[in-house]
Amino acid sequence: MINILLTGSNGFLGQHIARLGSTDPSINITGWSRNPEIHRYCDRNEQHNLANITITNEMISEYDVVIHTAALSNVDYCEENRKEAFLVNTEATRQLAKACNETHTHLVHISTDFVFPGDDKLVSEQDATNPVNYYGRTKEMAELYIQQLLPTSTIIRPVLIFGNILSNTRSNFVLWVKNSLEKTQAINVTSDHFRTATYVEDLSRLCLNAAKTPHPGIFHAAGNSYLSVYDMAIKVAQHFNLNEKLISPIHSSNLNAPGIRPPCSHFNPEKAKQVFGFESKTFEEALKEMD
Numbered sequence: 518m519i520n521i522l523l524t525g526s527n528g529f530l531g532q533h534i535a536r537l538g539s540t541d542p543s544i545n546i547t548g549w550s551r552n553p554e555i556h557r558y559c560d561r562n563e564q565h566n567l568a569n570i571t572i573t574n575e576m577i578s579e580y581d582v583v584i585h586t587a588a589l590s591n592v593d594y595c596e597e598n599r600k601e602a603f604l605v606n607t608e609a610t611r612q613l614a615k616a617c618n619e620t621h622t623h624l625v626h627i628s629t630d631f632v633f634p635g636d637d638k639l640v641s642e643q644d645a646t647n648p649v650n651y652y653g654r655t656k657e658m659a660e661l662y663i664q665q666l667l668p669t670s671t672i673i674r675p676v677l678i679f680g681n682i683l684s685n686t687r688s689n690f691v692l693w694v695k696n697s698l699e700k701t702q703a704i705n706v707t708s709d710h711f712r713t714a715t716y717v718e719d720l721s722r723l724c725l726n727a728a729k730t731p732h733p734g735i736f737h738a739a740g741n742s743y744l745s746v747y748d749m750a751i752k753v754a755q756h757f758n759l760n761e762k763l764i765s766p767i768h769s770s771n772l773n774a775p776g777i778r779p780p781c782s783h784f785n786p787e788k789a790k791q792v793f794g795f796e797s798k799t800f801e802e803a804l805k806e807m808d
């Protein structure tokens with residue numbers, strides 16, 4: 518039996534990992550969430566606020582693996598609430614890495630493509646990071662602490678995560694497009710931002726594989742399609758038979774958001790495929806699975 522601690526177990530990704538994990542009799546999952554448990558997928562649940570926590574070795578020592586998905590992942594919120602973003606995304610991760618090191622617990626940390634500036638090129642795991650917003654900076658600092666304190670950790674970097682939501686989690690790009698078009702609402706979507714978006718079910722399987730067969734290093738967990746965000750929206754409309762004329766392309770310079778978004782995230786998931794058998798899908802294949 519593998520004892521897993523899953524942080525962020527109420528979150529979009531966290532709930533998918535917990536649900537998939539609940540079908541595997543070889544693992545036992547304890548969820549950590551800030552708010553009360555909103556699902557029944559974890560075997561046990563504890564409430565902790567990572568913005569003001571002291572993570573002790575005793576809190577971690579009963580687990581074989583920690584899968585750390587919890588984060589403040591709203592770019593604009595992080596830009597405007599820097600202290601809280603630092604405490605949750607960086608400081609709590611530093612404490613987790615330290616406790617994992619001292620208790621010989623494996624750490625699978627979920628990072629982000631936003632550690633990169635978003636140049637228009639294929640980015641590899643070895644490339645230098647240089648985030649363009651504070652959210653990316655907090656996640657980059659977390660990666661650096663992990664590499665320093667616990668170099669045997671697995672760091673997984675997904676790109677724009679999409680898929681069906683389970684209960685009450687924040688929405689994602691594909692569902693926002695689908696729901697808006699279903700209500701015949703016109704939407705503006707950037708045509709100069711490009712992503713290899715990651716399907717949440719594929720990512721959840723990867724996280725559990727990484728927990729079951731520990732392997733150190735950084736892994737890019739991307740989907741198989743490199744598309745503009747506008748093209749993704751059009752594909753969502755076409756797939757769900759919705760009116761694509763409601764979607765207008767806009768240039769990112771017209772977005773009035775506090776946090777800058779990196780223009781391009783072009784990841785190659787080959788390393789994750791080879792080491793963990795990561796099965797990433799094309800955008801269209803993932804949409805079909807969402808039906």
Ligand SMILES: NC(=O)c1ccc[n+]([C@@H]2O[C@H](COP(=O)([O-])OP(=O)(O)OC[C@H]3O[C@@H](n4cnc5c(N)ncnc54)[C@H](OP(=O)(O)O)[C@@H]3O)[C@@H](O)[C@H]2O)c1
Pocket residue numbers: 525526527528529530531550551552553565566567568585586587588589590605627628629630656674675676677678679686687
């Ligand atoms: N979504 C994306 O497109 C994307 C892309 C690349 C990387 N990532 C990374 O993937 C991971 C999962 O993202 P997600 O989309 O699943 O995010 P999410 O739905 O916002 O879930 C994050 C979870 O973190 C928890 N959390 C936030 N602040 C906390 C605090 N102070 N104390 C304890 N828990 C706290 C929340 O718990 P409660 O619900 O209980 O409040 C929330 O459920 C994150 O590390 C993110 O940086 C996401």
